[in-house]
Amino acid sequence: MNPAELYLDFPLLRDNDDEERLIFLDNAATTQKPDTVINAVSAYYRESNANVHRSPYRLGEKSTDLYESARSKTARFIKTADDKEIVFTRGVTESINLLATILSDQLLKPGDVILLTEAEHHSNIVPWQIIAKRCGVKLEFVKLHGDGRFDLSEIESNWNPKTKVFSFQHASNVLGTIHPVNELCEIARCKGAVSIVDGAQSVPHFGIDVSDMGCDFYTFSGHKMVGPTGIGALYGRRELLERFDPAFGGGEMIKRVSLFESEYNDVPHKFEAGTPNIAGAIGLGAAIDYLEKLTMKKVESMVNSLAAYALERLSTIEGLAVHGPQTDRTGAISFWMDGIHPHDIASLLDGDNIAVRAGRHCAEPIMNWLKRPATTRASFYIYNIREDVDRFIDSLNRIRGLFKNVS
Amino acid sequence: MNPAELYLDFPLLRDNDDEERLIFLDNAATTQKPDTVINAVSAYYRESNANVHRSPYRLGEKSTDLYESARSKTARFIKTADDKEIVFTRGVTESINLLATILSDQLLKPGDVILLTEAEHHSNIVPWQIIAKRCGVKLEFVKLHGDGRFDLSEIESNWNPKTKVFSFQHASNVLGTIHPVNELCEIARCKGAVSIVDGAQSVPHFGIDVSDMGCDFYTFSGHKMVGPTGIGALYGRRELLERFDPAFGGGEMIKRVSLFESEYNDVPHKFEAGTPNIAGAIGLGAAIDYLEKLTMKKVESMVNSLAAYALERLSTIEGLAVHGPQTDRTGAISFWMDGIHPHDIASLLDGDNIAVRAGRHCAEPIMNWLKRPATTRASFYIYNIREDVDRFIDSLNRIRGLFKNVS
Amino acid sequence: MSHDKIYSEVLLDHNRHPRHSGELTNPDISMDGANPMCGDEITMYASVEDGTLVDVAFRSTACAICTASASMFCEMAKGKDFDHIHQHDQLMRKLMHGEKLEHDERRALADMNSLEGVSKLPVRVKCAMLVWETWELMKQKLKEINKV
Amino acid sequence: MSHDKIYSEVLLDHNRHPRHSGELTNPDISMDGANPMCGDEITMYASVEDGTLVDVAFRSTACAICTASASMFCEMAKGKDFDHIHQHDQLMRKLMHGEKLEHDERRALADMNSLEGVSKLPVRVKCAMLVWETWELMKQKLKEINKV
């Protein structure tokens, strides 16, 4: 596998009718899918489609085996030995809402505190605002410093003893910052709070070891790691998954149902009410196969060196400021160009067949911290090559020229 | 299109290596997918994949247009003129849990009553049991009579004035009964209760007109109507969708977020937190296209005549009793054979390459009403043909012989 | 691929005429077992003495595989000590996993050999095992109440 | 497919040197407008008399298309009656829908013609229309407070 040509595995990037190759730099929003993932989904429908867990015929067994083996792959990928610690969800947003609902019913009391950070994606803010109303808990936020990092000793010294949940991101979708999650989980554990880690921007980028990390819950979305839309996973420590009752009911998640009471199924099934996204889970398994074949070490180093190259070249553009750290970061790079609004940059790049995102990136608090109404974000992934960076930089220079010529 | 050969559109039924064609009679659990649906999903990933609603480049527009046009198709399919009344969910189970969560937060008070029926699928029982605990409401159940019908005058005379929600199925997944939903919605409306209709077993089978029906909410699952897994829809009257706040938070569903408060987006987006199952929605659109091309009239008459033929032939088997009505029914047929347990029937049919379901069909209360530990269920759909019925009946006769020979 | 052979005459006979079907009048213990997903339910009754299953009986609302397996269990286990039963438990699990069995193992299994085909139906293995899982629960309970 | 042409010199000039940028000292009314999804924000200030927009100004934190469109709006609208503005509203919407315009319609649009290319960027049309939508809200408010 020649890493320089990975985009040849991705039909949308490979089979383009446009004169110029599409440079897709919106990977923090969603990634493209390789043939193997697309084909795994189709093959499931062509060869193995049946409902899971309840079908007393061979086709149903085949479907169930594929679905459960996707669960095993997912468990192995984030390094838990116990498949039953993996709950399939639609993605990070559903996972966090599920946890928020369960915890609001079964753990939180009025006056308790949920600790979040100023860097969070809306998915890790709004669910807590909703349950804060429901059960009278308070939200507190860890402050951002410097190039977008937390101050660990500040977290400890500001710790409110009423804090029951500490939910934070592993990596920022705006700044690319990678946070010291082991230490953050350790703080939560010492203080007796449940730790929840939003892995949306980390799982696609480097190897994750939830056992080593010591988190209580960890979650990520398949569509940001070359997998299908509509599928993701929630890891939960076995003990916690067993302790809590499910928040949502339906088929598959019960053992017995009478009119007024039900006996819940074992983990993880009790958290997967209704017919799941079977094809999606199998596609996620194929995405994991793809990344594991490449190895996460390679994924990390490819994206790292591309981001380093992009940062170096961006620093040559006059009036352009990159937000976030220079090293220990993912491939997401947010920047500001004096006198040119991010939306204009994005539209003009689009004209050159370069897809980037402009706006608040579902992270308004971080925009307020940056004191920017919006930023432009280019986020790199495994199929991007140095030529993509070059074309991107050339376009930015031309755009700057366009706006500068107006005296 | 020759209706006798529709299975030729379905690769799993068409491209089988087995000596004998697979007779798939578990369609009430999930249906097979035609090429057009499988290809719509692949084509999306190959040509249009990008995140929706937030991407300032052409690929993102294309993706958003496809996603929103699937919403329009869905709206048209169940006959609402207003696309904004369609919320995409994973399916019936997620829809009902979503409603239960919203209503428990924003409508229900301790002592209020939720009215369900004894015929419900667990998806329309367990979510209500969960919120009954949460907010101290009581569940009541409409009784089943005769061959599996409700007594409308009994519902009216037993009506508890504290009833705030009436949630019921349009058609039974066990008995095939089609219920008089217009009348049931009318009762709810007159009594001032919110009506919720579980359309999992009706939408695949005949034309639905939510406007004519007068329901407040209606929901169905894509995978039971030749669509992908992981996608379904919740219809809600605009006024109600606007009145209620969302229960789940994240990206896409907000206008503005500050640390402690958010301003929600317009309907339906405020109920679709996070990256949705984009490919799934587009596949659901393709499923609707497939069914509409056939026309729902044709779908209904094809399945009707097949079910009538199956009922006729089943009545010739000694010691076999069909549960549920003879007419005005869907293609789901549950039966009991004296002296042979449903699981044994299902395994033996599987040996003949005939897939049926055996068990409680996620509807334990109906099993208690039938006084059966389980039933065997054969459920027919558009790609089944008379030959399938014949092979099914032949196998049943052979199975009966096998068990009878033991003296 | 017909599965008729799996439902052998021996199996069907145990289903039709289950041995030790019914209740014991004064059992030391009874235990319910269920496969909630498929609906099989059995209740076992037992009298024990000095690590021996003096008497055993069962009732079932269950499929042929489950009922026949329970019948064969009782036939094998009645009057035998727990070790003897445990040896058969090991053999039964081997049989269900489709492992090769020696000649004397075959002989020890007796009628239970007729359950061999069930190993080809992975979803049904738990039907055949229900009586064995219930027996495990029973042994635990016996320990708790100091009957063994 | 370069989009550079859409950012014409006229448009960029209005962005760089917005006309009527700032606040009015004693406006009869002010109104905020925002495109929450993309972050454009403007505030309009107006003085009205007898159905005429006597004076108008705006502040924006917005993209070039939004700012230029607001600048052009003020230039066109200042000192004009509401009917005149309404006619331009119609023309502007035609322009954004990519409809064909007559020669005199073109002439009436003046600098606004330079926004034509925005119709090729569907996601950006709302940027160009923000000042117009805000003007609509302003008119409603004026009615409520009986200023028109």
Ligand SMILES: Cc1ncc(COP(=O)(O)O)c(C=O)c1O
């Ligand atoms: C009547 C009925 N309601 C609800 C459901 C649940 O649907 P899903 O599993 O797609 O959420 C089903 C299907 O299993 C059903 O038949």
Ligand SMILES: Cc1ncc(COP(=O)(O)O)c(C=O)c1O
């Ligand atoms: C840091 C972070 N958290 C959460 C999310 C939400 O993920 P999803 O939309 O897949 O639920 C995203 C992606 O948008 C993200 O970048």
